[in-house]
Amino acid sequence: MNGYFSSYLTVAVLLAIGLAVVSGALLVNRLLRPHRPTPEKLLTYECGVDPVGEGWAQSQVRYYVFTYLYVVFAVDAVFLFPWATIFAAPGFGVATLVEMFVFLAFIALGILYAWRKRVLTWT
Amino acid sequence: MVSEVLDIAVRLVVIVVVFLALPLVVGQMEHKAMAHMQSRLGPMYAGRFHGWAQLIADGVKFVQKEDVIPAAADRRVFALAPAVALVPYLVVLVVIPVGPGLFGVDLDAGLFFVLAVMGVGVLGAIMAGWASANKYSMLGGMRAAAQLVSYELPLVLAASSVAMAAGTLSLNGIVEQWRWWWLPWQAIGGVVFFVAGLAELRRPPFDMPIAESEIIMGPMTEYTGLRFALFMLAEYAGIVVLSALTTVLFLGGWHGPLLPGPVWTLLKVLALAFVVIWVRVSYPRLREDQLQKLAWVGLVPLALLQLALTGVVKLAL
Numbered sequence: 001m002n003g004y005f006s007s008y009l010t011v012a013v014l015l016a017i018g019l020a021v022v023s024g025a026l027l028v029n030r031l032l033r034p035h036r037p038t039p040e041k042l043l044t045y046e047c048g049v050d051p052v053g054e055g056w057a058q059s060q061v062r063y064y065v066f067t068y069l070y071v072v073f074a075v076d077a078v079f080l081f082p083w084a085t086i087f088a089a090p091g092f093g094v095a096t097l098v099e100m101f102v103f104l105a106f107i108a109l110g111i112l113y114a115w116r117k118r119v120l121t122w123t
Numbered sequence: 124m125v126s127e128v129l130d131i132a133v134r135l136v137v138i139v140v141v142f143l144a145l146p147l148v149v150g151q152m153e154h155k156a157m158a159h160m161q162s163r164l165g166p167m168y169a170g171r172f173h174g175w176a177q178l179i180a181d182g183v184k185f186v187q188k189e190d191v192i193p194a195a196a197d198r199r200v201f202a203l204a205p206a207v208a209l210v211p212y213l214v215v216l217v218v219i220p221v222g223p224g225l226f227g228v229d230l231d232a233g234l235f236f237v238l239a240v241m242g243v244g245v246l247g248a249i250m251a252g253w254a255s256a257n258k259y260s261m262l263g264g265m266r267a268a269a270q271l272v273s274y275e276l277p278l279v280l281a282a283s284s285v286a287m288a289a290g291t292l293s294l295n296g297i298v299e300q301w302r303w304w305w306l307p308w309q310a311i312g313g314v315v316f317f318v319a320g321l322a323e324l325r326r327p328p329f330d331m332p333i334a335e336s337e338i339i340m341g342p343m344t345e346y347t348g349l350r351f352a353l354f355m356l357a358e359y360a361g362i363v364v365l366s367a368l369t370t371v372l373f374l375g376g377w378h379g380p381l382l383p384g385p386v387w388t389l390l391k392v393l394a395l396a397f398v399v400i401w402v403r404v405s406y407p408r409l410r411e412d413q414l415q416k417l418a419w420v421g422l423v424p425l426a427l428l429q430l431a432l433t434g435v436v437k438l439a440l
Contacts (some may be wrong), residue, residue, distance in 0.1 A: 007228040010131055011236075014217050014227065017139055018210040022353065025186070029349040032187045042194040044257050045344055054195065056256055063269035066415060070272035073423075077279045080430075081235055084286040088437050100434050104427050111423060 146359035188348030208247025263341015313373035
């Protein structure tokens with residue numbers, strides 16, 4: 001077994017331990033707790049009055065613009081990581097730095113565009 | 124081979140113990156620090172000495188509580204959400220170095236791994252918000268999602284600035300490379316990372332998604348008993364993870380005079396956790412639009428500035 005996969009095996013084992021801790025706690029909870037459901041108890045909470053309509057009611061989601069912005073920038077940002085580890089290595093130097101400023105300019109321009117389009121102001 | 128397995132087993136056991144104990148320490152610290160900042164005493168009875176056992180008593184109470192799942196809820200997602208919120212913070216701890224050679228595993232892509240797994244934690248809140256079939260939860264879940272997408276970018280940019288400075292993504296490697304003058308050099312990135320992390324944890328003043336006085340704990344409105352307690356534990360585990368990451372990336376981890384490395388790490392983590400509590404007591408909640416604006420107009424440009432600074436200084440050296 002080589003080092004790369006065995007280190008992720010440790011991560012997987014820890015994930016399994018985490019799941020075991022949570023399900024163990026819920027199992028203990030199951031053994032100790034009372035279980036007396038009534039229709040009133042299972043009603044959706046809405047400040048004490050009977051719920052109006054259903055919880056999955058349609059509403060205007062104003063945040064979708066931020067999701068677009070995020071997808072654009074986060075995909076860019078992912079490329080920063082492999083670049084970050086080698087940009088100062090011998091043989092790269094100034095050219096990579098200039099490239100970084102081009103990259104930063106792209107992101108800054110994107111935000112400027114969104115800002116000018118008044119995406120960031122609440123209507 | 125046997126000693127290797129034993130070695131890893133010991134490390135994992137230590138991680139699980141830390142994961143279960145430190146959030147309680149931070150929780151108790153919050154009880155007491157908040158109380159004294161507000162001229163009260165906080166818990167004083169459980170365990171006799173200044174209420175030290177209050178959270179253990181809470182745990183004993185939670186574990187005996189009835190588990191109510193609303194009839195309208197999406198049962199399976201509802202039941203799964205607390206685990207999705209909690210377990211990622213445990214998994215993140217595996218790569219955090221507390222001293223020279225003291226870590227679960229040293230992943231080559233450690234920093235990337237941490238950011239990816241931390242993002243999963245927020246999914247728990249979104250799942251809970253959706254599955255509850257409750258209007259408040261729905262609003263809260265949607266706000267949590269908006270907060271995640273807005274603050275993930277400054278978080279990632281600030282973290283990559285450290286990766287540039289160190290020339291590696293391994294957290295252990297980053298701390299080994301760290302020198303004291305990184306403190307002023309990476310200061311902007313450190314503040315951006317910490318603030319964006321706070322927002323990702325939905326801690327006050329960024330607690331719009333759970334705002335208990337207007338949308339009644341948002342995604343957690345319908346949760347009772349142990350599942351609610353798991354969400355609470357996730358919140359405090361999140362504080363521990365964020366403080367530990369800020370320590371490792373920006374405050375030099377185990378570096379420090381006189382005291383042994385792990386003690387320094389612990390001191391820095393607890394100091395940052397105290398700052399998290401302090402901020403909660405000091406600032407009012409940001410409105411949703413102010414919150415979005417802070418991310419896009421404030422933190423992202425600052426993070427970009429830090430990236431430029433890091434690049435220029437690194438090449439000038």
